[in-house]
Amino acid sequence: MDERVMAMKISFNLNGEDVSINIDDHITLLEMLRDSFELYGAKEGCGYGECGSCTVIVDDMAINSCLMLAVSVNGRTVVTVEGLAGPRGELDPLQQAFVDRGAVQCGFCTPGMIMSAKALLKEKSNPGEEEIRKGMAGNLCRCTGYSKIVEAIKCASEGGCSCGKGF
Amino acid sequence: MAKVFEPTIKAMEFINIGKRVPKLDAWDKVQGKTMYIHDVKLPRMLHGKILWSKYPHARIVSIDTSKAEQLPGVRAVITGYNTPEIRCGFIKDNPVLKKDKVRQYRDEVAAVAADTLEIAEKAVKLIDVAYEELPAVFDPEEAMQEGAPLIHEDKGSNVLKLPWKMICGDVEEGRKQADYIVEETFRLPFVTHCCLGTSGCVAQFDAKGNLTVYSPTQIRFLAHKDFQEAMKALGLKDKTVKVIQTAIGGGFGSKLDTYPFEFITIMLAYYSGRAVKLVYTREEEFFASPGRQPVRAKISQGCTREGKLTFRDIEMILDNGAYTSWGATTPSVMMMPISSLYQVPNIRYVAKCVHTNNIYSTAMRGYGNPQATFAIESQIDTLAEKAGFDPWQFRMINRNRPGEVTPQKFEITSCGMKECLEAVKEKLQWDEKRGKSNGRGVGIASLIHVGGGARIYKSDGCGTILKLDDFGKASLLSSASDMGQGSDTILAMIVAEELGLNVEDVTVIMKDTDLEIWDAGAHASRSTFVAGNSALYAARKAKEEILEFAATMLKEPKENLYLRDRKVFSCNNPEATMDIDKLLRAAHFRTNGRQIVVSEFYDPPTVMLDREMKGNFSAAYTYGVHGVEVEVDQETGQIKILKYIIAMDVGRALNPMAVEGQLEGGGAMGLGYSLMEELHLEKGKLLNGNFLDYKILTFPDMPNIDSVIVETIDEKGPFGAKGIGEPPLVGSAPAIANAVWDAVGVRIRSLPITPEKIVAALEEKQRSNS
Numbered sequence: 001m002d003e004r005v006m007a008m009k010i011s012f013n014l015n016g017e018d019v020s021i022n023i024d025d026h027i028t029l030l031e032m033l034r035d036s037f038e039l040y041g042a043k044e045g046c047g048y049g050e051c052g053s054c055t056v057i058v059d060d061m062a063i064n065s066c067l068m069l070a071v072s073v074n075g076r077t078v079v080t081v082e083g084l085a086g087p088r089g090e091l092d093p094l095q096q097a098f099v100d101r102g103a104v105q106c107g108f109c110t111p112g113m114i115m116s117a118k119a120l121l122k123e124k125s126n127p128g129e130e131e132i133r134k135g136m137a138g139n140l141c142r143c144t145g146y147s148k149i150v151e152a153i154k155c156a157s158e159g160g161c162s163c164g165k166g167f
Numbered sequence: 168m169a170k171v172f173e174p175t176i177k178a179m180e181f182i183n184i185g186k187r188v189p190k191l192d193a194w195d196k197v198q199g200k201t202m203y204i205h206d207v208k209l210p211r212m213l214h215g216k217i218l219w220s221k222y223p224h225a226r227i228v229s230i231d232t233s234k235a236e237q238l239p240g241v242r243a244v245i246t247g248y249n250t251p252e253i254r255c256g257f258i259k260d261n262p263v264l265k266k267d268k269v270r271q272y273r274d275e276v277a278a279v280a281a282d283t284l285e286i287a288e289k290a291v292k293l294i295d296v297a298y299e300e301l302p303a304v305f306d307p308e309e310a311m312q313e314g315a316p317l318i319h320e321d322k323g324s325n326v327l328k329l330p331w332k333m334i335c336g337d338v339e340e341g342r343k344q345a346d347y348i349v350e351e352t353f354r355l356p357f358v359t360h361c362c363l364g365t366s367g368c369v370a371q372f373d374a375k376g377n378l379t380v381y382s383p384t385q386i387r388f389l390a391h392k393d394f395q396e397a398m399k400a401l402g403l404k405d406k407t408v409k410v411i412q413t414a415i416g417g418g419f420g421s422k423l424d425t426y427p428f429e430f431i432t433i434m435l436a437y438y439s440g441r442a443v444k445l446v447y448t449r450e451e452e453f454f455a456s457p458g459r460q461p462v463r464a465k466i467s468q469g470c471t472r473e474g475k476l477t478f479r480d481i482e483m484i485l486d487n488g489a490y491t492s493w494g495a496t497t498p499s500v501m502m503m504p505i506s507s508l509y510q511v512p513n514i515r516y517v518a519k520c521v522h523t524n525n526i527y528s529t530a531m532r533g534y535g536n537p538q539a540t541f542a543i544e545s546q547i548d549t550l551a552e553k554a555g556f557d558p559w560q561f562r563m564i565n566r567n568r569p570g571e572v573t574p575q576k577f578e579i580t581s582c583g584m585k586e587c588l589e590a591v592k593e594k595l596q597w598d599e600k601r602g603k604s605n606g607r608g609v610g611i612a613s614l615i616h617v618g619g620g621a622r623i624y625k626s627d628g629c630g631t632i633l634k635l636d637d638f639g640k641a642s643l644l645s646s647a648s649d650m651g652q653g654s655d656t657i658l659a660m661i662v663a664e665e666l667g668l669n670v671e672d673v674t675v676i677m678k679d680t681d682l683e684i685w686d687a688g689a690h691a692s693r694s695t696f697v698a699g700n701s702a703l704y705a706a707r708k709a710k711e712e713i714l715e716f717a718a719t720m721l722k723e724p725k726e727n728l729y730l731r732d733r734k735v736f737s738c739n740n741p742e743a744t745m746d747i748d749k750l751l752r753a754a755h756f757r758t759n760g761r762q763i764v765v766s767e768f769y770d771p772p773t774v775m776l777d778r779e780m781k782g783n784f785s786a787a788y789t790y791g792v793h794g795v796e797v798e799v800d801q802e803t804g805q806i807k808i809l810k811y812i813i814a815m816d817v818g819r820a821l822n823p824m825a826v827e828g829q830l831e832g833g834g835a836m837g838l839g840y841s842l843m844e845e846l847h848l849e850k851g852k853l854l855n856g857n858f859l860d861y862k863i864l865t866f867p868d869m870p871n872i873d874s875v876i877v878e879t880i881d882e883k884g885p886f887g888a889k890g891i892g893e894p895p896l897v898g899s900a901p902a903i904a905n906a907v908w909d910a911v912g913v914r915i916r917s918l919p920i921t922p923e924k925i926v927a928a929l930e931e932k933q934r935s936n937s
Binding site: 039040041042043044045046047048050051053080081082084085089091095096098099100101102104105106107108109110111114130132133134136137138139140141142143144145146147148149150 | 418
């Protein structure tokens with residue numbers, strides 16, 4: 001379409017697997033994940049980095065994938081929500097805690113929430129409530145009022161959900 | 168005398184009801200596996216884009232689409248001039264593609280379908296529209312004046328012909344009886360839903376001309392009807408329509424109507440012969456997805472020396488915007504708190520909805536109730552104080568009681584208002600904390616909402632089809648809609664409880680108008696009550712059939728049998744038992760055998776409001792009380808919420824975790840409405856249509872809500888439950904306004920209660936004191 005668009009070959013680690021792709025230099029990481037890799041977990045809620053629904057982890061950092069160019073993950077490690085559960089669907093303790101503590105309603109923000117929380121727990125294994133609220137400030141939710149998400153993160157940080165309300 | 172065996176398991180103890188059961192679809196949602204409209208991808212699917220109006224009020228002189236049509240990859244370009252007219256909205260005043268003139272910035276002038284979204288975006292920019300600007304009006308009171316520009320010339324007036332008027336008793340007599348009277352004016356802002364998932368749909372015609380629409384609608388059967396009607400305009404009246412509901416990324420009322428973009432997508436699919444997807448950007452979601460109607464309310468109430476309310480008199484003006492959607496009917500719901508929040512014998516209510524060149528609005532969680540309750544409950548405090556009563560005591564005197572019939576002829580069954588008031592008083596430490604005027608204050612506000620459906624259509628019904636397979640698993644085809652509130656889980660719990668199954672044995676299907684019976688949609692907090700009863704009665708029918716067959720198999724009287732733990736048991740004979748799956752197979756695999764499939768259409772025992780706007784239009788009413796403690800910084804006007812309690816009479820909490828989810832989420836939305844949310848329009852143009860400038864609460868802003876669940880076990884609700892989806896946000900704003908008054912002695916009569924307003928009010932107070 002536009003002659004100034006350049007395709008670049010990039011290689012990176014995606015959810016534990018080394019991948020390579022030719023990608024146009026104006027494509028965002030979010031677009032690449034969704035359109036080229038069919039990973040629909042990350043969502044576009046706003047497209048300008050304000051809602052956090054598109055959060056993925058790049059080299060241990062939670063980032064808004066709608067703001068990052070796809071080419072910039074060359075040589076790096078990307079984890080999306082699809083990369084958390086085990087091969088037979090065994091949930092990550094954080095995912096299990098979100099389920100058990102009622103932290104999910106409409107679910108649109110959930111993958112982004114979980115990835116932000118994952119990065120937060122990597123940085124600090126046992127955050128207090130205030131730290132959780134501050135650390136998660138970039139992720140918006142309109143359904144839950146946040147409390148149950150805070151509980152879930154706390155629960156997961158305390159070595160998994162002993163509340164065990166799941167099936 | 169037959170020996171009575173003590174049953175090994177008590178049949179009456181609930182197994183699932185009342186348990187904290189996680190949401191059924193949470194497993195998929197935490198793994199990113201749930202399909203929202205954004206994730207729908209069909210073969211050779213095109214992407215649609217709308218060209219919006221450049222003016223709030225202008226004549227369309229010409230539209231030149233030739234350049235867009237020539238762009239490679241463009242498959243269809245449509246305008247009001249090359250398509251048949253389709254109108255939407257319940258009074259059909261909104262042509263989906265505008266012809267002759269535009270009336271607001273969110274008017275759809277043309278649309279394009281192209282191979283990629285980029286091409287579609289480029290193509291709409293190539294459409295040349297020549298406009299001739301018209302004088303516009305943005306203030307509803309100005310729009311009511313003689314000589315104001317007419318938004319719809321054919322209507323002859325900007326005031327909608329909707330007779331919102333309710334008279335109960337004699338207000339003049341009530342005024343005479345009053346020893347104290349307060350009169351005030353309140354203003355409520357234009358706010359919006361901010362669903363995290365933006366609006367969108369996908370439309371596709373099959374080879375025979377039948378239409379499928381994928382949509383995150385809250386009303387798939389009403390949408391089905393609207394789309395079926397639109398097929399007529401396309402010359403396809405004999406063809407069928409199927410609506411497939413995708414996961415809904417937030418609803419809150421925004422998806423309670425059908426909108427131009429949906430019909431545009433259908434037309435793009437029709438004219439291109441391909442599947443077309445059209446999804447709003449966040450910017451579009453802000454300006455082209457409707458919000459809550461702005462209201463000006465003049466209210467007076469009076470009471471006797473004994474503190475009994477004698478009258479309530481309210482006049483309202485609603486800014487309807489350019490077109491009419493459900494927002495224009497919110498006065499019908501405002502009548503509920505106006506007539507039935509506290510015992511008030513004499514009531515007068517008149518409301519006018521007025522067209523302006525502002526963007527139009529629709530239903531939003533609470534449906535008018537938050538606006539009306541803000542005015543009523545703010546003023547209740549003022550009136551109580553004037554009459555020398557503690558505001559809590561004043562509310563106790565006038566509270567609603569179980570069994571009463573309100574002036575609007577609502578038949579109150581269960582009513583836990585007293586229990587809610589008492590719980591909030593205790594938790595808030597009302598007596599110790601109130602009246603200190605030291606920058607800290609407490610405030611409360613009560614509320615009423617429909618909890619047993621709302622008969623706004625001639626049918627308020629909901630269908631269920633329940634099938635039991637050969638393995639003791641149930642498929643529940645419910646016509647309800649789950650927007651995240653957890654109806655899926657509640658319905659599975661109800662069926663599991665009734666049939667002695669585990670919740671995970673029940674697969675809930677609610678998504679396809681071809682498969683399911685009709686339903687009025689996810690509104691009026693009706694799903695738990697109406698869909699719940701529908702599922703319950705279906706399960707009872709299935710249970711009858713199971714037990715009837717079990718009686719012959721076990722040679723036990725049917726009355727003695729019950730279902731529990733995937734087995735049938737007899738109360739009288741511990742030996743007589745059988746696994747449910749074995750029983751179902753035995754019922755099926757025999758001569759003249761069959762699988763058990765039952766259907767139910769439950770329509771609550773209610774009536775539509777009559778000509779006087781009276782009648783018992785809900786089968787149950789939900790009550791609640793909000794209580795807050797605030798700290799107000801008198802220098803900056805900043806409000807800090809120290810404590811937030813929501814006590815709700817929910818009938819019975821079928822799933823307490825889901826109830827808390829509604830209370831906390833509703834409370835958050837209510838706090839946003841109270842403190843920070845407002846769409847700013849300048850001459851009809853939205854100035855803050857993004858999350859940077861339109862603030863909703865974030866993690867650090869949101870206090871923990873102390874949820875108090877009051878159970879009154881409603882006689883008509885499923886297992887005693889009432890609806891609670893909307894009410895948790897209704898009481899927030901007046902409770903905060905009342906707490907601010909208690910803290911610093913200023914009365915804020917408009918939302919949001921911003922620091923600027925508090926500082927200005929404090930300065931004003933200081934000026935008048937000196």
